[in-house]
Amino acid sequence: MSLTLNAQIDRVEPPFWYAGMKNTELQIMFYGKDIAQYQVTVSNGIKITNVKRTENPNYLFVTIDTKKISATDLIFNFKNNNKESFTQKYTLKKRRENSAQRKSYDASDMMYLLMPDRFANGNRNNDSEDATTEKFNRELPGGRHGGDIEGIIKNLDYISSLGATTIWSTPLCEDNDAAFSYHTYGQSDVYKIDPRYGTNDDYVRLSSEMHKKNMKLVMDYVTNHWGIEHWMMKDLPTREWINQFDSYTQTNHKRTVIHDTHASKIDTETCLNGWFAPSMPDLNLANLLALKYLTQNAIWWIEYADLDGFRVDTFNYSDPKGIAKWTKSVTDEYPNFNIVGEVWMQSQAQISYWQKDSPISKIQDYNSNLPTVMDFTLFEATSKAFNEDDGSWDKGMIKLYDNFTNDFLYPNTNNMLVFVENHDTNRFNETYGNDIRKYKMAMALIATVRGIPQLYYGSEIGMTGDKGKGDADIRQDFPGGWEGDENNAFIKEGRTPGQSEYFDYTSKLFNWRKTKSVVHFGKMTHYIPENNVYVYFRYNTNESVMVLINNSNETHTINTHRFKENIKDFKIGKDVISELTFDITSEIIIEPKSVLILELK
The missing domain is CATH 3.20.20.80 (Glycosidases)
Incomplete structure (x- = not known):
């Protein structure tokens, strides 16, 4: 990943880029002593769409349009009073095949x-x-x-x-x-x-x-x-790069202010702009x-x-x-x-x-x-x-049951x-x-x-x-x-x-x-816990899994008629851990502080 820098340039970031990106506007940051005094052009007929200077003369932000540009080396020319002072090579690399369509986790x-x-x-x-x-x-x-x-x-x-x-x-x-x-x-x-x-x-x-x-x-x-200790903290591109107060101010951590219709401006500002810790400057x-x-x-x-x-x-x-x-x-x-x-x-x-x-x-x-x-x-x-x-009104497995009763609030429960x-x-x-x-x-x-x-x-x-x-x-x-x-x-x-x-x-x-x-993607039906035993099903058109979690200190005999809407015509369930088979047509016995994950057959 090495990048050969001209003597007048200490850093170029990103150090290189890729051709064929959807967003073709590339902002390149050049950092070096008084680099903002230079005028800049680039080779290959590339269009510079913006040159941004800040109050810090050691930074120059140059935006180019990479549309229709193949992988290649570009040459940036830096001039002072219309006289070429130095150049800097910059590489646009070829992307991996199907890079944009990469599959992520789910x-x-x-x-x-x-x-x-x-x-x-x-x-x-x-x-x-x-x-x-x-x-x-x-x-x-x-x-x-x-x-x-x-x-x-x-x-x-x-x-x-x-x-x-x-x-x-x-x-x-x-x-x-x-x-x-x-x-x-x-x-x-x-x-x-x-x-x-x-x-x-x-x-x-x-x-x-x-x-x-x-x-x-x-x-x-x-x-x-x-x-x-980030290198920019020694020489900020602009004061607005980070959030700053007259004296050190730590976030109040109360992110509820963001959606709180009653929140005060000072609380909101402190939450968003306050620092996480004295050693962690807050980015703006x-x-x-x-x-x-x-x-x-x-x-x-x-x-x-x-x-x-x-x-x-x-x-x-x-x-x-x-x-x-x-x-x-x-x-x-x-x-x-x-x-x-x-x-x-x-x-x-x-x-x-x-x-x-x-x-x-x-x-x-x-x-x-x-x-x-x-x-x-x-x-x-x-x-x-x-x-x-002892599972009571709000204790034990009811806590887990209640968590899932609010899933209607989420647009995508698979993405949790x-x-x-x-x-x-x-x-x-x-x-x-x-x-x-x-x-x-x-x-x-x-x-x-x-x-x-x-x-x-x-x-x-x-x-x-x-x-x-x-x-x-x-x-x-x-x-x-x-x-x-x-x-x-x-x-x-x-x-x-x-x-x-x-x-x-x-x-x-x-x-x-x-x-x-x-x-992974099946539906879920759960039942109000009784005696601190939580029962739920994951199912699709082809398969069904019955989960029983006994969080009590007693062995329980579970009457399965209550779960008929999910058990349907299934007769047996095989526990995925013990590999034992259970008759589920009338009752299931479950030990204290234990779980059964039954694949229904």
Whole structure:
């Protein structure tokens, strides 16, 4: 990806581009000492449609029209007083075949979320790098532990063996913070993979190796903020590139102000323009230069690394109109491209507001254009329900039932990311004291309800972590990812008996799900829980699956006549885990704290 720069130019971004894009307007940012004083032209008869200068003379934003231009090298000429001063080559590359029509992830997939620094160290040579401040220190819980892209590549077969088809890795671009840089959400260069993870070429190789195994790669993209060490923060293109106040102002995190008809202007401004943290400058997506820069950066990564989707961090912290334009620009370029946004809200109506074509946001004439949202209300329900043994009016399995009763608010329930934990929450197995019965019930739930299931690395071997002890505790190293680890959970013979029980259940469940279109896209009918037992069906014209979750401490005999409208003429059900067969014509006996997933015959 190397780009030879003229001595007068320090950076060109995007570093190259692609011919044949739907949006032919390309904004190229040239950065160098006093570069704005130059007049610029370009070869090959290319039309320059706009030259934008800001109050900072070190930036020049040049927009060209690439329509009908094939892959080629362009030459930009920089003149001063009509005398040529220097030139800069710029490449338009050929796109991959059918790039615009790439297939993304959907409800037929299972997404595996990992943090690269904590997953596996595949290359000891990049544990520390001269170009980045923080060095390797595995003894420090919040330090750099050395996990990298090579570690992911070496363990793709392990991830695939779980039934996972898609990997969402937390950000991989450079984060040069002096401490806690391992999470990489405070990025310092969004065109460069953090050298402690590997190179840009390594990231492309990860994508390629995954595609060979029919797996999909999702990039964690951050539109709301960069890190304080981002190179632009030392020399902003324009004051309006980031949101600024007279003194440091942190966001109030109250994203409800965006749709709240009673919200004050100061609360709204603080929410949208306040910084996430002192180390994370807030990007201003209302600024057209910054918005275009972020849009092109996202599209560049899709083309360059052959990506299959995005997960967008803090989606609804950004300027609403700006983030909607960003999302539409990406999906206009790639009509099948899926993007899931982090919309951490407390009600279904508030989450629905942020999904594309929502009937809720339509009231306010707003459309986020975001295809997929994260089901945080389901997450909240699963973090409590399995400890509530006696199902009453609003306890136990009623919490799960009630979550799905509000699905009418969503325009597309198949485009919901369903999960019981992620890298920002308490570990599920911590919450439930490593009670594997509760883990099995929860995994069965997210594997069989509507939407796209997401598994957080290590949950499948019983890993725990208490967020109350700090983020590092919920982001511990995967055992076996480092040379010398006594316990190697990546391989069957290296797992403890307890780890094996978690792994074997998870693997069998999600590998079964992988081929079941009735679960991916079938309809759902559920029944009001009784005695803390929740029963629901997934079905289409050809298949039917009956799910029974007994969250009580008692064995229950379930009279199946209540479910006649779904059981119809089916006589037996085969449990996908135990492979035992059940007569479903009159009653089913289910053990305490257990689940049955019955394929009806």
